[in-house]
Amino acid sequence: MTGKYQKVFERSITDPNGFWGEAAEQIHWYKRWDKVLDDSKKPFYRWFTGGETNTCYNTLDRHVEAGRGDQTAVIYDSPVTNTVRYYSYREFRDLVAKFAGALRKMGVGKGDRVIVYMPMVPEALIATHACARIGAVHSVVFGGFAANELSVRIDDATPKVIVSASCGIEVARVIPYQPLIEAAIELADHKPDKVVVLQRPQHEWALKPGQLNFYEELEKASPVECVPVLATDPLYILYTSGTTGQPKGVVRDNGGHLVALNWTMKNIYNINQGEVFWAASDVGWVVGHSYIIYGQLIYGATTVVYEGKPVGTPDAGAFWRMIEQHKVKSLFTAPTAFRAIKREDPNAELIKKYDLSKFEILFLAGERTDPDTLEWAQKSLDGRPVIDHWWQTETGWAIAANCMGIEYLPVKPGSPTKPVCGWNVQVLDENCKELPRGQQGSICVQLPLPPGTLPTLWNNDERFLKSYVTDFPGYYNTADAGFMDEDGYVYIMARTDDVINVAGHRLSTGAMEEVLARHQDVAECAVVGVADNFKGQLPVGFMVLKAGVTRPHEEIVKEVVKMVRDQIGPVAAFKTATVVDRLPKTRSGKILRGTIQKIADNEPWKMPATIDDPVILDEIKSALETIGYAAARKETAESGAA
Incomplete structure (x- = not known):
């Protein structure tokens, strides 16, 4: 029918x-x-x-x-x-x-x-x-x-x-x-x-x-x-x-x-x-x-x-206050906003302070919604529809x-x-x-x-x-x-330039990000493909942890590497990840994966006009150098970033 x-x-x-x-x-x-x-x-x-x-x-x-x-x-x-x-x-x-x-x-x-x-x-x-x-x-x-x-x-x-x-x-x-x-x-x-x-x-x-x-x-x-x-x-x-x-x-x-x-x-x-x-x-x-x-x-x-902002004005309950005060029926925001809220309030305690009885539907867009964020939002909102x-x-x-x-x-x-x-x-x-x-x-x-x-x-x-x-x-x-699957559902895995080629295998960085996002300590993440002389490209993961996580970062990295190996396979060659305090984003919340990739590949790059906080790129450079990338900077790259 x-x-x-x-x-x-x-x-x-x-x-x-x-x-x-x-x-x-x-x-x-x-x-x-x-x-x-x-x-x-x-x-x-x-x-x-x-x-x-x-x-x-x-x-x-x-x-x-x-x-x-x-x-x-x-x-x-x-x-x-x-x-x-x-x-x-x-x-x-x-x-x-x-x-x-x-x-x-x-x-x-x-x-x-x-x-x-x-x-x-x-x-x-x-x-x-x-x-x-x-x-x-x-x-x-x-x-x-x-x-x-x-x-x-x-x-x-x-x-x-x-x-x-x-x-x-x-x-x-x-x-x-x-x-x-x-x-x-x-x-x-x-x-x-x-x-x-x-x-x-x-x-x-x-x-x-x-x-x-x-x-x-x-x-x-x-x-x-x-x-x-x-x-x-x-x-x-x-x-x-x-x-x-x-x-x-x-x-x-x-x-x-x-x-x-x-x-x-x-x-x-x-x-x-x-x-x-x-x-x-x-x-x-x-x-x-x-x-x-x-x-x-x-x-x-x-x-x-x-x-x-979703957090900081004054806290991670800002959106819930808005919904209660203005009787919002539907909210449309970026997945990044919910990842920020989840990072600050992982158990959604602040939501309990507000009356959301008028609220019916959450819509997400602006970048791909990872299943972990979707499921967290569904649970936090007592099963209300969360629509990517x-x-x-x-x-x-x-x-x-x-x-x-x-x-x-x-x-x-x-x-x-x-x-x-x-x-x-x-x-x-x-x-x-x-x-x-x-x-x-x-x-x-x-x-x-x-x-x-x-x-x-x-x-x-x-x-x-x-x-x-x-x-x-x-x-x-x-x-x-x-x-598109057999039922006609659409799946957006990456920008076409985010599909990486690892030893001849075309792999989606989005699929790898899904795996990292499922880890219980990870608030948000990004995976980029960086140049490799042997395999063409290799994936590198960047993770922001949830507030309050005190476990050694090395343990978390080992766990996510194993998760990618188990869920995507050894063909992904996913062996390198690092923990960072923040990810570089545009003002709409999109992660600047292309810029991270250029820095890692030691290519000339330009400060993105839409970046929310340029200081974060210095933190990314330091993180990459720690794991062996971008140790030497080209003069053109530095001048392009100025």
């Missing part, structure tokens, strides 16, 4: 025009589309061509006009500033309409770009929605991002205005933004007309000519109405790191993005209008774009802006997930469940042939991609083709490796 999910999924693949045309009826259009799917310029597919809409009207105005203006739209919770604030849909619309008027006074119009360089504050959402309101294209860049990296984005996006704040606030420090932005503008060839600054009392910015106060400009401005834009017009540019060092500007359109995110809120996340869905991410990441800035507000739910799902900056929403609003499928640890509606996922060999179930290969998606995905890269169609569709004609190349 075919289940509900299977029927809905099959229709999305066999009748995409009908499926997405129906979904688009839930969105407000000034002018209905001419075509649901325009495939006249393959592989540059376009959705809802000819249609006219406005993202800001769909996120704010239409809900106010429907009589729900008093409902909470945005919750701002900042343990680092001891602030909690609630914004209704009406209040937020009025702020956005006035700031849109302020931007217009600065000369920003339809198609112009605005860079938003801000911490996790509601003004970041006001700025992005204001851009959408007048048809401008926003590009959010992490507040605190290095000046050089920001300058590259300024030159690529050529913004008229930068909207920023005077500082960002971390657990133990305040980060002034003025020197970063001024240095970036100095480095860039393109010079924006204005910089708008949200003054924060923790560190104010001494304004110079061309630099304006956020709220002073907002208060002086007159509110403006929404401007109709084409469904195919860009809403935002989001830069993702590229292998060449030049970031790729992923483009998101207005129409497809509205339709897709609106569909996901109920069908994937099982959220209803008025309920609270919290994505514990940052507006600088795609998760923050889809499920802090836009998704909930498109659908008419409540979103959360959290300026804090998989997606990318480029896709904008989930490729594979357990679609909780359609049918709850059995969870298989290690798998983000099955392809989501619209995603024709296939596992291919190097000759673009589909592999049998159970065999590992390149995970690709048959074109066209569904709405809401990247139509191209900003001003770079050629790089779009080279990066995503050239290697597997007719498919989108996810650059992830894995397999």
